[in-house]
Amino acid sequence: MATNTREEPRSPRASVVSSEADAKMVVATSREDCQKLKDLVCQQDATTMLVVTSSSKQDPHEVAPATMHPLVAAAACRGNREELNFLLNREGPQEHPIPVSTACSHHGGGSQIFRNQVAAYSCADLEQGTNEVSLLNGVTVEGDTALHLVAANGDGEDFLKCADLIHTKNKVVLLSMEDKAGLLLSTQNNKGDTPLHCAARAGKTKMVSHLIGLSKDNNIVEELLRKENNSKETALHEAVRIGNNDIVKVLLEADPRLACFPEKGSSALYLAILQEEESIAQTLYDKSEGILSYWGPDGQNALHAAVLRSTEMVKKLLDWNQKLTSQGDCNGSTPLHFTSSRSRLNITWVIHTILWIRVPFPASLGAQEVRRLLEANPAALYQPDKCGLYPIHIAASVGNKMLVAKFIRYCPSSAGLRDSIGRTFLHVAVEKSRRNIVSFASRTRSLAWILNMQDNDGNTALHLAAQAGSLRMFCSLFVNPQVHINIINKKVQTPLDIARCRIPPGMHSEQSSEAKIHLILKQTGGRYGGHRWDHFGGKYIQREVESKELEKVKDSTQALCIGSVLIATVAFGATFALPGGYKADDHTNGGTPTLAGRYAFDAFIMANTIAFICSSIATVGFMYSGTSMVDLKTRKVYLGTAVFFMYSSVTSLAAAFALGVYMVLVPVAHKTAVAVVVTSPLVVIFTNIEIWLKMLFMHELCAVESE
Template sequence: MRLQSLKDQISAEDHAQMGNDQLMSLEVSTYAQKGNIDEFLDFLSSGTHVSVIYIQKTPLQNTFLHIAASFGNKDLVQFFVHHFPGLHSKKNIRGDTALHVAAAAGHLAVVKILLKLYIDQVKKNSFLDVDIESNNERLVAKLNERVQVNDCGNTPLHEALMNNHGTVAMYLITTKIEDAFFVNKLGESPLYLAVEANNIDYVKNILIASSFHAHRHNLYEEVTKGKSLVHAAITSRNIALLKELTKMKTEVLSITDENEQTPLHCAASTNFAEGVDFILEKYKMDIFEKDSDGFLPIHYASKYGHIGILIKLLQYKLDAREFVNQDGQNILHVAAMYGKHDVVRYILKTPGLELLYNEIDKDGNTPLHLAAKKWHPNVVSCLTWDKRVHLKLLNNEGLTAMDTFEENMKGTVSYRQRLTYITLKSAGVGRAELQKKLKLKRQESAVTEPYNMEDWKDRVNTLMLVSILIATVTFAAGFTMPGGYKDSEPDHGMATLLNKLAFQAFVICDAIGMYSAILVTVTLIWAQLGDPTLTINPLGLALPLLGISLTMMSLAFMTAVYVVISRLVWLSYVVLILGLFFLTCLLVFFTPFTLPHTSENLIARYLSHYSISLLMLVSGSYFDPEVEDNQL
């Protein structure tokens, strides 16, 4: 009676204005959040028109019913759907009905109320007199025609599964099984989401519930809509799910995804060894089927560094040269291009794969060309140390691996590029004669072209600051001699420890360090003049001098400390050991940057190799190719 009197307040003029939405205040929305019907009626009785229930919405266009449903206020939801028809079909700014919101929030009681109302309305409009649980074909057809979707194409079942609300999902699956196969705008059905979530119980229930309706639709056609369920099961690395899907029909293993990748492609790329065995041993899938990029499954094992999968797939063909992609690249090409040094090392050590080492692709590139082109110093090192790899082969453009490396240089030389260059150079990978001439011409023409000093400004300034600091420190150390000075004649003012060998070493190292730092500073002043030649060449001289200066300063510190504590033997030895250790680290880390042209002498090459290997290990330069390529 009380509600009826309030509803009678809505005049014809109010009905005409119900299309004009009003912004719901925070105070008003709290009544829907609390879920107390009496309080809500008191709010309406306080002079507020009942029409606000229809016209007032939040900034997200949520109605009172949306709010009540999202907070699980079952009684208030029942109140709204009973007394305010049509409110349940209103959508917010995302296209969500109250049922979507309730399912996403996991409120089963509210979902039951709203779903019953929805189905009752479908039955009424379709003149059907059957229960919700009925398998009546006409009702099912009408329900399927009127699937509730939001702007993303998601049904309430999508929302329940995406938010991991199991009880709500199971109720929706058993009540409205057709929604389990409805594909959203991303090509994902609720069944796909269940497989992707690695939830075998949901998958079994969907397939079992669907089997009851096998007389009215083809289950195989339903499960093959949208994204591949088999690929999702493989990505989840769940062999039980994979077996469950293949029980329905083995043809699901022949389905490819949007990139034309077979399940075997997917299993190889995700390192799912159990899945590879299942697919190959039970269903004998073709290992030579290519995807849209022309890659075989074995190429993905090589690309992502999955050696175990690679070994399995190599067992099916003796001649590994048969495994080529659309660009004519074999597994060693792919591993080299993507920086997978573990795969490269395995191939180089495995008998029977020698024919891959110098194979060329359609562009004439060997694996060494591709590793150099993509700046993978670790792979270049593996290949160049193997004597069976030919270092001076030319591709179709007449380029060696060194030429390919230099052709792909862009802007400022990166750390990764420098290590690659040093590795190639120390291995004796030279340039083609034609490229030497072209490079000389480019260098000559570059001098006459406008030169951007901004690319070098920060580097020059940083090096100059370091050199000035070293010069200042070594200069000060020259006047604060360890051990002090003599006060008596005839040696007044002379250093107390003058005759100590360690002291003499300190003086020599300190002097060399200071003079080297001063030379670096002067050299870098020339680099500030703006002339391209006076910028590049002085930097090439400044780095080795700076390395000498840092080394001498470190030696000066070590000898100075040693000379004043030499009476305490154990401590002096500790200082010497620590000093030598960190001096070795300094040389290892700095040498590759101060010696741009490394020697091809075997001893020098070994030193360079271990130096670079340590640098790559410490700096994490066993690069993730996808991350590095995105950064570059």
């Protein structure tokens, strides 16, 4: 924004302005300058300023390109040389229009439809002064010239002749205007595409060769082939994207160094590997004699793309350029980081497992790629990214146990590598809940030296497992005698402290993982850290506000009360719809149960009665626990009692069902009756499935400790 200050001469018309005031002329040439100008006007006296604004910095003498004539566009898209020849041979506006029939026959445009079209446009064209120059310079809404349209729509003999005609006419016009910069062959549209881009994108091999031949006549071969569009891509990229190896060969034969461009941005080789065009990648390397660009977006190289595609290109790229293994992207990730980020489980492994197909397949995704990368550059295993993560950390975070084992087997010291916050791969595995990695590390004797390593906060893997509340990961670490359970972190906390903090205040289940972890540590010699108990309690065991406790009671009551009412209803109905039916009235003791007196019947009645009584007690307990008139402490007691009786009613009802079916079927289907009795306890087992599983973990833990 330019400002010019000068003293204005005194004038009668300027009497409203003080003679001592300076007139200021402010010129804004951009949107930012306009805003500054507005602020200046608001702050100062606007009568002392002359404001001049400009919407852009474009040259005012620059003329926008003309819109392409519809007849030229139609003829170019159809590849009709005769129509183009007639239109381009007109020598500007004439005083007397040429008869349509004479002109068409003289120039070869003999089609009746074309004659009608020329007649329809001729008057308007003469009024607007349409001539050969404006026809050649006309563009579509996308900025395409006539040569763009011809190049994109065909490569037959007619289209090649059309390209020749347009190029020849264009050269003649430029010579007459002494302008060498307006050659249509290298003109770019709104997207930056030249006619060569359009021909390559459309897969027109002959047209690509023809345009290259025309560029040779003008000595602009390299300039044309290396010209980039707005996406920083050459015509070679377009050929690679559509997978046309023939066009790739034509382009590289004309310019063997074309694969080196663009100098900054995604290379054609990266694009070929990303699209798994191995033959094109080989062509790029062979035709360029090994002098080509390997770069991709965001600082990646072709090897980053190859390791994710699991192709043979990894081996070829390592043969071509081993320096690719140490190059990191914008995040510092090397190709080995990319390979490590791949999970082991894939659909091939699932199919082999389910169908038991006994054919060889890779033990893990990327196993061969990893071996080749390590053989080419073992130091890549010790190269971190910008977050300080090594490849072994990445493999552990995705749960790739096979790859972690391979890294440790190849370089045992890599197991102790730490990231920027001091974590080993075991810390990362615990934080990401990768139980297979945690189990592998705890069971591998050679890794005992990393089990008690602490991160920057002083936490071991056992601290993090207690923090995560995962009983399985905790048990995997706890069973190893090399794991110390009383290590103190920088907050003076042991794993027992963390486990105690993880138990939710207020109402909670004693069978929760957090409660079990705390119980295990407490009963096996775990010690608290260096806090006073009163300070510890005030700092870590903060009671939830009463409103949240009331919400817990309310939600639990609503969910459980439905179940207890249903059980009571079923038990009540079963009492008056006994298995085996009733005796007829004309018999002795008519109306009594037919199966009365049997042991199974008596057991059925008792089980059904207990189910009804327990469910009724549970229903009453839920009613009291959901009543707002009762104080919170009493409501908790009612809720706990009701839950106990409801589980008891489920057990009794399952027993009543098994006994009732047994009584009815045993005389006629003994095996079926036994099968029903055996499977009925599954209801009880499922009701307490969490308790059974955790008891199993505890049993395994005790067995390992006894060994």
